[in-house]
Amino acid sequence: MTVLITGGSSGIGYEMSRHFARGGYRILWVSKPPQELADAKVRLEGEIEGVEIHTLAQDLSEKDAAKVVYDWAASIAVVDVLINNAGFGSFGFTQEIPMEKDVAMMNLHIIGTYQMTRVFLDNMLSRNTGTIINISSITALQPIVRLNTYASTKAFIRHFSMGLQEELMMQKSKVKVVTVCPAAIGNTAFKSSANMEDVKTFTKGLVTTTAEEVARDVWRGFNKGKTYIITGRKARWIYKTQWLLPYWLEQYLVKRESQRE
Template identity: 35%
Template structure:
């Protein structure tokens, strides 16, 4: 059976993407640091879709997590056909106020382990001559983000890296796409310490749109008409908007 491996797949956009893949008969591999969520999600998915769901408890915010996860999945002989790097966090505040260790952990999660998982699995995909990767970035990737500087920069890295390896992978019959959602009604903003914008899309809407275009081999996926329009605005204007929204000073 072909499996989809997705990090951060127990809630929000990740869980809704899982549901779309499960609906089409893929086996599911969910990676999360929250073991309490696993049991409920696994039971619901297996009951609703009659597909196998494998779970791995792994904190992807630690150095070496990608390699450890890859080795564990290999030992279980699971054929990962699709990799979805969805796990990510954001931090808000001026760069001098955000804790150094918190910033480092975010970069490890958002950038380092994402790259390492891509490198590990894309090599397998090249050898098989098939496979797909979906990296979750953000509309924040398209401009700098005052008072959320490292987070926006990490998502800009994800977008740039993903577009580059997509170019390389097309000759190997492997697809790489990037999802750049805008504000979404998940617990992301709660963890970040800010209020979810009223214009935010639901995770179900984002995932349904993303899944449809991912399966059509779209390079960069931006859900929502408003988000597409915002991307057309001058960078300085977008930076001012972000600064006003994120500043706590």
């Protein structure tokens, strides 16, 4: 069995790789920097005896990246599980964030996730088996100030993935699409690349979780056949009661969580 994880060489991608590697999966990673990929490969090989890892350094926000990745993966193995996990954040009021940064993020999260899903879905449908796991975020569940564009891209991933899963069920397909909404993860590179190291969400946040907890929840959910996973125990409880909150109170809490210390 083979799993392809984008952004697998760090953060929750790496932690999810550990579970799949222990489960006997061949690992295919696609991330940007070749050195990070090489270092992570040595690390995982050191941790899990006999694991087979292949890496491709590819910027997934580039046009036609999905086709490059598909052809590369096809030359190695049939992909049973695809995890669209690569992503980054950008924190600040909308007009403060350089437009090129947000456009690159939209290309990666929206166009990239759509294209990766489409090219691998076609192959999975022809075999009537396979799973696509798309990493969204709890920021997709309501507007988030200072993460406005990021949260909007994650809302696309959530909506698109859930809708696709509904379509697959209607067509009685055995292919599955799993939507994952992680809470704020305190121990990955995301918070520094998003310029959020001193933001309350990651320091004293209501829903803060860890990369290990997220990966464990994804692995468990995947094995139980779940198609919608909110990761992190605290976030799961809070989002069970979200429908009880009036919009103004929800936004008051979001604004409190989105402040620098």
